Amino acid sequence: TLTPILLITFPAATQYFMWEKMRLPIGATFCVMTLHFGQWMNRVFNFYYWAWFPATFTAPGLMIPSAIFLDVTLMMTGSYMFTALFGGMGWSLLFYPSNWTWLAPFHLAYKHPSGPLMSTADLMGMGMC
Secondary structure: OHHHHHHOHHHHHHHHHHHHHHOOOOHHHHHHHHHHHHHHHHHHHHHHHHOOOOHHHHOOOOOHHHHHHHHHHHHHHOOHHHHHHHHHHHHHHOHHHHOHHHHHHHHOEEEOOOOOEEEHHHHHOOOOO
């Protein structure tokens, strides 16, 4: 619940700048794409290469559909107030369903070597996702 709340600040500021100065409704998507690139570089170099931690256990939350929705809301309404109300609500409501696609394979059951039948998500601590 904390990720969509904290991650909307940078895309909103970038969206304001790109809409006011250049009239481009792609500020949130541009910001989220650059944030994702930085997050993946952090996870690859720091977790995998530095600490030999599995990269699949450290995947960042996917915010790209939420950013596209925020940009489309601004483009359709042209109002910061409606974008804040409806786009901000859609931003947080799209976070959970957009992560289902990459979390689904981790919920397949398999027999763990120590005996119990469990999923990879249980090992990752994401069993309730």
